[in-house]
Amino acid sequence: xxxxxxxxxxxxxxxxxxxxxxxxxxxxxxxxxxxxxxxxxxxxxxxxxxxxxxxxxxxxxxxxxxxxxxxxxxxxxxxxxxxxxxxxxxxxxxxxxxxxxxxxxxxxxxxxxxxxxxxxxxxxxxxxxxxxxxxxxxxxxxxxxxxxxxxxxxxxxxxxxxxxxxxxxxxxxxxxxxxxxxxxxxxxxxxxxxxxxxxxxxxxxxxxxxxxxxxxxxxxxxxxxxxxxxxxxxxxxxxxxxxxxxxxxxxxxxxxxx
Amino acid sequence: xxxxxxxxxxxxxxxxxxxxxxxxxxxxxxxxxxxxxxxxxxxxxxxxxxxxxxxxxxxxxxxxxxxxxxxxxxxxxxxxxxxxxxxxxxxxxxxxxxxxxxxxxxxxxxxxxxxxxxxxxxxxxxxxxxxxxxxxxxxxxxxxxxxxxxxxxxxxxxxxxxxxxxxxxxxxxxxxxxxxxxxxxxxxxxxxxxxxxxxxxxxxxxxxxxxxxxxxxxxxxxxxxxxxxxxxxxxxxxxxxxxxxxxxxxxxxxxxxxxxxxxxxxxxxxxxxxxxxxxxxxxxxxxxxxxxxxxxxxxxxxxx
Ligand SMILES: Nc1ncnc2c1ncn2[C@@H]1O[C@H](COP(=O)(O)OP(=O)(O)OP(=O)(O)O)[C@@H](O)[C@H]1O
Ligand SMILES: [Mg+2]
Numbered sequence: 001x002x003x004x005x006x007x008x009x010x011x012x013x014x015x016x017x018x019x020x021x022x023x024x025x026x027x028x029x030x031x032x033x034x035x036x037x038x039x040x041x042x043x044x045x046x047x048x049x050x051x052x053x054x055x056x057x058x059x060x061x062x063x064x065x066x067x068x069x070x071x072x073x074x075x076x077x078x079x080x081x082x083x084x085x086x087x088x089x090x091x092x093x094x095x096x097x098x099x100x101x102x103x104x105x106x107x108x109x110x111x112x113x114x115x116x117x118x119x120x121x122x123x124x125x126x127x128x129x130x131x132x133x134x135x136x137x138x139x140x141x142x143x144x145x146x147x148x149x150x151x152x153x154x155x156x157x158x159x160x161x162x163x164x165x166x167x168x169x170x171x172x173x174x175x176x177x178x179x180x181x182x183x184x185x186x187x188x189x190x191x192x193x194x195x196x197x198x199x200x201x202x203x204x205x206x207x208x209x210x211x212x213x214x215x216x217x218x219x220x221x222x223x224x225x226x227x228x229x230x231x232x233x234x235x236x237x238x239x240x241x242x243x244x245x246x247x248x249x250x251x252x253x254x255x256x257x258x
Numbered sequence: 259x260x261x262x263x264x265x266x267x268x269x270x271x272x273x274x275x276x277x278x279x280x281x282x283x284x285x286x287x288x289x290x291x292x293x294x295x296x297x298x299x300x301x302x303x304x305x306x307x308x309x310x311x312x313x314x315x316x317x318x319x320x321x322x323x324x325x326x327x328x329x330x331x332x333x334x335x336x337x338x339x340x341x342x343x344x345x346x347x348x349x350x351x352x353x354x355x356x357x358x359x360x361x362x363x364x365x366x367x368x369x370x371x372x373x374x375x376x377x378x379x380x381x382x383x384x385x386x387x388x389x390x391x392x393x394x395x396x397x398x399x400x401x402x403x404x405x406x407x408x409x410x411x412x413x414x415x416x417x418x419x420x421x422x423x424x425x426x427x428x429x430x431x432x433x434x435x436x437x438x439x440x441x442x443x444x445x446x447x448x449x450x451x452x453x454x455x456x457x458x459x460x461x462x463x464x465x466x467x468x469x470x471x472x473x474x475x476x477x478x479x480x481x482x483x484x485x486x487x488x489x490x491x492x493x494x495x496x497x498x499x500x501x502x503x504x505x506x507x508x509x510x511x512x513x514x515x516x517x518x519x520x521x522x523x524x525x526x527x528x529x530x531x532x533x534x535x536x537x538x539x540x541x542x543x544x545x546x547x548x549x550x551x552x553x554x555x556x557x558x559x560x561x562x
Contacts, residue, residue, distance in 0.1 A: 080412070081411075081412045084412055088416075103399070107427045109423075109427060110427065113423060117416045118414070118417065120416075122491075123492060123493045123494055124492040124493075124494050127423065
């Protein structure tokens with residue numbers, strides 16, 4: 001890991017009416033790291049993720065991002081044009097529901113190729129070859145390249161969504177419950193795949209989950225959220241094996257009883 | 259509308275070109291904005307017109323805003339001057355303005371069109387008014403107007419190629435044949451209205467002013483004279499126009515858009531220019547094709 005974080009979040013707050021869904025959250029994401037965010041339903045995980053890329057306007061705070069060309073920008077203060085360009089080129093977002101992250105009526109190849117076309121690639125043959133290569137990487141048969149994801153299983157859709165994001169080699173990928181709603185065996189396969197891809201592509205990842213098993217498998221570090229605020233953070237094994245905060249202890253123990 | 263007098267006289271009781279002056283000024287302001295930002299859609303307060311949507315009320319409002327007593331108007335539909343749509347729009351303007359109308363492209367100062375660009379090259383000083391059913395090229399992928407407006411503002415057009423990509427996936431080539439998307443002046447993505455892609459190259463660097471009106475969606479956009487208009491494509495699937503393996507049966511032209519006409523009930527057919535005026539001008543100048551089958555000529559003449 002290098003010495004400067006790729007992302008520094010300071011004092012991020014997001015209110016819905018009088019309630020703060022995210023309350024004064026500060027965190028850092030280091031290059032090549034997988035940071036897990038855990039917490040019970042309603043604790044503000046998705047809201048935090050949405051605010052990081054500026055897709056949802058925050059009420060206070062900074063999200064300092066170190067760009068590929070060495071600048072430091074506040075994602076929340078950027079012009080919309082610059083922000084959207086960065087999101088399109090250097091960030092990826094894997095949605096919990098693949099419907100939100102895929103074009104269901106566009107072929108799998110077209111889904112993978114879209115970000116490349118957005119970056120100006122205009123050679124059909126090359127786009128298709130790249131799509132085939134990525135389908136292979138996410139273990140989707142090459143003969144499905146022309147099929148529409150509408151007809152894919154949930155696990156396949158999720159893998160396609162990952163390929164669609166990683167194809168441009170983004171530097172930061174945010175994932176919201178990427179294994180949620182999948183069968184256990186499908187989940188396990190997806191987790192193995194994610195682990196391998198994250199290592200191969202060298203991307204920095206923030207992954208939201210309320211499954212501590214997923215967190216342990218994927219995350220280098222964890223932060224625990226409760227009612228919009230940070231409760232505790234630390235290396236994954238340390239935090240799960242030796243939680244310090246009473247709330248984290250509760251969270252961990254309730255998983256052990258499952 | 260009341261049952262009109264014969265179409266040579268101007269209807270009393272209406273303002274020149276039907277619309278009141280204030281409405282025309284509003285339209286002209288929108289047109290000027292559209293000309294200033296080539297390919298960019300300008301909203302306008304569309305008026306009720308005595309024709310229903312789908313009959314070209316967007317184009318009619320533009321024509322009404324730019325037409326003057328000295329103008330000569332031509333109206334075409336699918337290339338022909340004599341279809342119901344073209345005839346009724348032409349007679350509407352004759353009654354509402356008293357201006358001269360023509361079928362000859364070179365004689366017109368304003369050409370209002372649905373689905374074609376005349377084959378005769380338009381020149382400086384002429385205005386081509388398109389009737390547009392759906393103005394937004396990004397609508398197929400993004401239903402929210404607020405979002406498509408943002409995509410235009412930020413020139414986020416990558417997804418537009420996805421549509422052409424899908425054509426190649428499905429058909430092995432870019433199958434889109436009408437309303438083929440174009441980039442205007444290297445900046446704005448534009449729908450050229452449902453003209454055949456055959457006509458797209460004519461839009462590029464055209465000496466005439468091109469105005470587009472969508473009545474139902476209340477949008478005006480424009481391509482000023484001598485503006486770059488480029489059809490989207492892929493490096494390995496370049497933009498191509500339709501080709502026919504035979505010339506026009508009537509005038510022999512091999513460089514025009516041809517319509518297929520069934521000539522008898524035994525599968526006989528022929529290909530003729532869709533631009534009827536251009537075809538007639540060529541025949542008047544002595545050009546001849548292979549001719550229509552005798553049975554067809556007899557049937558048509560017998561029916562008249
Ligand atoms: N658009 C919204 N408008 C109003 N309140 C919202 C909105 N989105 C989220 N909230 C509220 O903010 C809080 C945090 O929601 P959020 O979706 O971020 O939680 P979460 O940790 O992702 O939960 P889950 O695990 O169920 O996905 C909740 O109380 C939720 O009801
Ligand atoms: Mg959530």
